[in-house]
Amino acid sequence: MAVDFVLENCKIAKPNGIIEASIAINNGRIQKIALSDAMPKAEKTINLSEKIVLPGAIDPHVHFREPGLTEKEDFETGSLSALFGGVTTVLDMPNTKPFTGSMQDFENKKALAEEKSYIDFSLYFGAMDGNIWEMKKANPIGYKFYLDHPNIVGYSGLKAAASSLENKIFAVHAEDPDIMHANLKKNSAADPKSHGKIRTAEAENESVKAILNIEMGSNKLYFCHLSTPSAVKTVHEAGHFTELIIPHLFLSRENSAELGNFARINPSLKTEEDRLGLWKSLSLVSTLATDHAPHLISEKESTSPPSGMPGVETFLPLLIDSVNKGLLDWTDIARLCSAGASNIFGLVNKGIIEEGKDADLVIVDRKKSWELKTSKLHSKCGWTPFEGRKLNGKIDSVFFGGKLAIDKGKLLTKPGQGKYIVPER
Ligand code: DOR
Ligand code: ZN
Numbered sequence: 368m369a370v371d372f373v374l375e376n377c378k379i380a381k382p383n384g385i386i387e388a389s390i391a392i393n394n395g396r397i398q399k400i401a402l403s404d405a406m407p408k409a410e411k412t413i414n415l416s417e418k419i420v421l422p423g424a425i426d427p428h429v430h431f432r433e434p435g436l437t438e439k440e441d442f443e444t445g446s447l448s449a450l451f452g453g454v455t456t457v458l459d460m461p462n463t464k465p466f467t468g469s470m471q472d473f474e475n476k477k478a479l480a481e482e483k484s485y486i487d488f489s490l491y492f493g494a495m496d497g498n499i500w501e502m503k504k505a506n507p508i509g510y511k512f513y514l515d516h517p518n519i520v521g522y523s524g525l526k527a528a529a530s531s532l533e534n535k536i537f538a539v540h541a542e543d544p545d546i547m548h549a550n551l552k553k554n555s556a557a558d559p560k561s562h563g564k565i566r567t568a569e570a571e572n573e574s575v576k577a578i579l580n581i582e583m584g585s586n587k588l589y590f591c592h593l594s595t596p597s598a599v600k601t602v603h604e605a606g607h608f609t610e611l612i613i614p615h616l617f618l619s620r621e622n623s624a625e626l627g628n629f630a631r632i633n634p635s636l637k638t639e640e641d642r643l644g645l646w647k648s649l650s651l652v653s654t655l656a657t658d659h660a661p662h663l664i665s666e667k668e669s670t671s672p673p674s675g676m677p678g679v680e681t682f683l684p685l686l687i688d689s690v691n692k693g694l695l696d697w698t699d700i701a702r703l704c705s706a707g708a709s710n711i712f713g714l715v716n717k718g719i720i721e722e723g724k725d726a727d728l729v730i731v732d733r734k735k736s737w738e739l740k741t742s743k744l745h746s747k748c749g750w751t752p753f754e755g756r757k758l759n760g761k762i763d764s765v766f767f768g769g770k771l772a773i774d775k776g777k778l779l780t781k782p783g784q785g786k787y788i789v790p791e792r
Contacts, residue, residue: 373409382702395769422705423455423727428656435464452680453729461493484785509536515544543574596644603651628672661748687760713792
């Protein structure tokens with residue numbers, strides 16, 4: 368029996384090196400990796416000489432806004448945008464409407480996403496004051512702790528959760544509420560220039576320290592979107608997980624002048640020195656993510672603009688260009704955008720190109736030059752902070768679950784193909 372595909376002469380990016388081999392794909396899985404004369408017969412053979420093959424990216428931090436905020440995005444448009452960007456698995460955050468803080472709301476969101484998603488996904492469960500029993504019932508990819516939203520736990524809630532849960536991932540948004548409130552008294556929240564004076568590096572660094580002082584038991588902390596090199600170092604030294612997001616690696620306060628409230632994000636963009644420091648600290652980083660947080664242009668232009676920017680579709684493109692610029696290697700992308708999240712969250716069939724794993728693959732033509740344009744992107748929000756960026760290296764095609772899902776910019780699949788992934792930790 369012939370297998371579904373053989374991809375010949377691949378340059379396969381793994382965290383520990385690049386392997387030159389062919390890949391046989393069958394029934395959604397990678398069946399064999401070997402030299403081309405050892406390949407089985409295939410329904411379709413594609414010669415990929417010169418092309419890089421990356422594992423499908425796992426974006427461990429997206430906001431697909433479903434349910435309740437679907438004017439900004441929904442699971443169909445968010446996952447479509449992800450797929451075009453070579454992201455084949457996402458972990459979705461709980462700050463939807465309603466907040467994903469009960470089993471009922473968790474199950475509802477899961478059902479909606481199963482119906483609509485183009486790609487595989489898993490969901491965070493939101494920590495709230497008084498929902499510890501609900502938290503105990505769930506087996507989510509992780510629990511998300513916001514410290515400063517009304518009705519949501521502070522450090523004491525984190526402590527209480529850590530003492531009643533075991534072997535879980537606690538994803539934290541580390542910005543100290545007291546420091547931010549004190550800064551707010553001195554600055555107007557509405558002024559785009561004030562944003563960074565309220566959400567300061569100090570607010571992040573102090574919050575990181577306070578969180579690391581809490582007894583975690585067997586639970587592990589996953590620090591979302593760290594924006595300063597000092598915080599990365601502190602968390603790494605404490606043996607917990609560090610996430611960096613694309614906005615803090617590719618933008619700094621210097622971009623805020625031109626982008627205005629479109630650059631408003633939490634944690635805020637930091638200095639150019641911090642940005643360059645984050646690039647230097649990549650070896651201490653566990654995962655890269657996008658924090659895809661779409662808001663409408665009309666909201667961003669309003670007098671109370673929300674924080675956040677889209678990015679799931681520009682994630683790999685910006686990093687592929689960065690390889691061509693010499694800022695990181697293909698092996699770093701394989702680790703930071705796939706294998707890292709797979710190991711931390713227990714996505715055991717994903718994140719690495721090996722026999723038996725899900726055939727989620729991104730084929731990259733590293734020589735193609737192109738320009739990022741909103742008109743070509745698929746998010747509902749209709750903008751990108753990276754409009755007009757000229758990039759070298761382009762995604763040629765994407766395999767999802769063993770099927771060719773995107774071929775040279777053409778969509779070959781349908782919504783509803785994505786599965787809910789149960790973490791195996
Ligand atoms: O900038 C942000 N936007 N930071 C967050 O923590 C939330 C996110 C959102 O949901 O829009
Ligand atoms: Zn977020």
